[in-house]
Amino acid sequence: MMARNLTLCLACFHGAFAIVGATFGFVSSASAQSIQLGMPIACELGRTCYIQNYVDADPSPSAKDYKCGTLTYDAHNGTDFRVPSLQAQQAGVEVLAAANGRVLRTRDGAPDGLFRKSAREAVRDVECGNGVVVEHAEHWETQYCHMASGSLQVKSGDVVKVGQPLGRVGLSGLTEYPHLHFTVRHGNVVVDPFAYGAAPGSCGGGELLWDPSLRAQLAYQERTILNAGFTSRPVTMDLIEDGKADKELLSADAPAIVAFVRAIGLKAGDVQWLSVRDPAGHVIAENRAAPLERDKAQTMLFAGRKRPASGWEKGNYKATYSVERDGQVVLKRDLETTL
Ligand SMILES: [Zn+2]
16 A cells, blocks of 8 residues: 655745744855755665655646656655665664754754654644754755654754764654655755756756765666565565565565565556566566556555465575566566575
C-alpha cells in the first residue's frame, strides 16, 4: 500500500517562525550573485540517501522539477533528501550547514512522528517541524526542516561553518518519512539550487549552486531504488520503512524466500519485473507488474515462494529487478543472498 500523502513534507514557515529580514555582511569567497553550497546532510546520495523531491519549477497548479520531470509536487519549495528507513534515521544522520553563515532562527521541541500518528491539523503552523534558518553573505539564506526533536546543536546568533552539524534528521512537522527538507532563498525569494536563474520551463537551464565536488553525486536520477533485499515473510511498505526487511538474514528453515524492491520516481507506463532464482538457477518466483497507470512517488514490488516440503536447497539465491519502458531497461538491480 502506498501512503496517500507520501510526497508531503513542508511548504513554508508560518506564524512564530516567520521570516525576519535582517542580514549581515559576511566575508565570503562566493561571487556577489551566487552562493556555493556543500551537502546539507551527512550521507552519500544514491547509497545512504536519495532525492525524493525537488523545487516545483512550474508556477501552475501542476508540478515539474527542474528537469521537467516528476520528482516534485505543487508549490514544493525545497529539496528533500530522504534517508531510506526509520532505522537509518534512528541510527543518526546529521544535518549540516551548507555554507558559512549565522543562525537566524531555530525551532526545537516539536515531536517526531506526529503527522504520521494523527493528521495534518496536528502540525498546522509547524509544517517545518524542528528547523534552522542560516543567513549567509549577499542576502542568501538556507533553511533545514523536519529535524529530530531535541537534536538541534545551534541557537540564534551562532556563527556556523560549512559542514558544521546543526542537528539530526528527524520526523517532525509535516512529513511521513524521515528526510531533510532544504530550502535556499536569495533576498527572501525561493531558489532551486539545481537551476538558479533558469527560465520557467527551461528543463535544465540555470546555474548549479552546489560545490563542484558534489556535482557527480547530485546528478539527476529520474528513478532510484530506495530499498532492496530478501526477507522470509510477506513484505509491506511499513516493514520496508521500518528498515527491518532489509536487514534480515535468511536461514535454511525460513518459511518463505521473498525478494523486494522499493523504488522512487517511476513513471506512468513503466513495467516492473522481479524474478528469484534458486542455487541451480531455476526461477522459483516471478512478478511482472502491469504498466503503471500513473507516476508514482514510491512503489514496491516483491516476488517470493513458501518453503517447499523438502526444505530449501543451500547455496546462493539471486533476484533480478528491472524496470522497462518502451522496450528499454531504464532501471535494474541484481540481488543475492546465501542460505
Ligand atoms: Zn520538502
